[in-house]
Amino acid sequence: MATGSVVLSAMRGSNLDMVRRRNLSLVLGRVHELGAVSRARLTKETGLNRSTIAALVNELVLLEHVIETDPDQAHQQVGRPSPVIVPSDRTVAVVVHPEMDSVEIGLVALGGRVLRRVRFDTERVPSPREAVNIAAAVIDGMRGELDAFHTVGIGLVIPGLVRASNGVVAVAPHLGWRDEPVAEMLQDATGYRVAAANDASLGAIAESVRGVGRGVGQLVYLNGGASGIGGGIMSSGSPIGGASGFAGEIGHTLVRNDGDPCHCGSAGCLETEVARAPLLEALDLAPHESERLNDVLLEHLSHASADDPVRAIVNRQRKYLAVALGNVANILNPNLIVFGGFLQSLYAVDPVGLTAAVRARTMSGPDRDVTLAQAGLGASILMVGAAELVFADLIADPARSSGTPRASRTAAL
Numbered sequence: 001m002a003t004g005s006v007v008l009s010a011m012r013g014s015n016l017d018m019v020r021r022r023n024l025s026l027v028l029g030r031v032h033e034l035g036a037v038s039r040a041r042l043t044k045e046t047g048l049n050r051s052t053i054a055a056l057v058n059e060l061v062l063l064e065h066v067i068e069t070d071p072d073q074a075h076q077q078v079g080r081p082s083p084v085i086v087p088s089d090r091t092v093a094v095v096v097h098p099e100m101d102s103v104e105i106g107l108v109a110l111g112g113r114v115l116r117r118v119r120f121d122t123e124r125v126p127s128p129r130e131a132v133n134i135a136a137a138v139i140d141g142m143r144g145e146l147d148a149f150h151t152v153g154i155g156l157v158i159p160g161l162v163r164a165s166n167g168v169v170a171v172a173p174h175l176g177w178r179d180e181p182v183a184e185m186l187q188d189a190t191g192y193r194v195a196a197a198n199d200a201s202l203g204a205i206a207e208s209v210r211g212v213g214r215g216v217g218q219l220v221y222l223n224g225g226a227s228g229i230g231g232g233i234m235s236s237g238s239p240i241g242g243a244s245g246f247a248g249e250i251g252h253t254l255v256r257n258d259g260d261p262c263h264c265g266s267a268g269c270l271e272t273e274v275a276r277a278p279l280l281e282a283l284d285l286a287p288h289e290s291e292r293l294n295d296v297l298l299e300h301l302s303h304a305s306a307d308d309p310v311r312a313i314v315n316r317q318r319k320y321l322a323v324a325l326g327n328v329a330n331i332l333n334p335n336l337i338v339f340g341g342f343l344q345s346l347y348a349v350d351p352v353g354l355t356a357a358v359r360a361r362t363m364s365g366p367d368r369d370v371t372l373a374q375a376g377l378g379a380s381i382l383m384v385g386a387a388e389l390v391f392a393d394l395i396a397d398p399a400r401s402s403g404t405p406r407a408s409r410t411a412a413l
């Protein structure tokens, strides 16, 4: 009997601990998402009582993940002011983003604020080892600061396919990387846990959590960069990765039967027919001036004739973009398709026209649902997305996580 009571008591204790941890996760998740939230709102939203919320918040304060601030009296309703909880800037994620001509390292606080970005230019396309060495050296330089923070881990942004089962970069075509365990290499070099994912998948996460896709159920994100078009899919707040984590390669869907050969081995892919380089060239812009593309293009078209050659390129690219997006809408029935990079410019030329062209290719059900929008997060989008990947583990179990580097593990989308 005595033994049974002890077992029962232990089980009850274990269940209570599980409930407490789940509630900690719930509260930290809301604070991270909203940026600032009153105790009263947490009480209302979670259905937990006031003293439970107070205890959970106190625990998160002790863990240094949140700070409790004085209530802003001006925004209080009638009655006792409720303390406001904000994410702590001391809980951070490091982000590493290798590209063809650089390795960028960022620091993002819980709550999604980008604290710092350091860009290290490279003279040639970095090898995996070179990218890891650069990132490790920059992180070493920040070590004093990071040790004072609660550094949760590193989010690794990959312009290529990342295998979901082991975090290995299956292929990053423009970096020339194939079957490279970059996340593991970075983890070994820095001691921090590393989670890797495809860049456009991270863009989709960022726009879904903190951009124009906030609160949107079904979202597709398409990014147009120097090297091609990437895509990411979100469904009810979760990324859709497919069998191996490679889903979302909308840039390699067929839009033109007699199109140009693509590096993927196919031909007539969206990214061979819709590309940034011809637009820049037609407007006499150098690659490093791509941030001016939108303004220069809109200005040019505002007084261009009907047979203007730039207009012809834009119209052709918009036509093929609409073909791909019609397929996307029919297959996925998204609420929202978000454009990043130069695709924003193709959309901005005539948002209504592109929306109509996509809807014209869509069945009568999905066509009523789908809307198009430009990305809302600008240059910080990949930093924010990669940090979300890192913070997801912390939020899942705030009490478990410690501030010190942990054992090897990689995650991927």
Ligand SMILES: [Zn+2]
Residues within 6 Å of the ligand: 251, 252, 253, 262, 263, 264, 265, 266, 267, 269
């Ligand atoms: Zn292709």
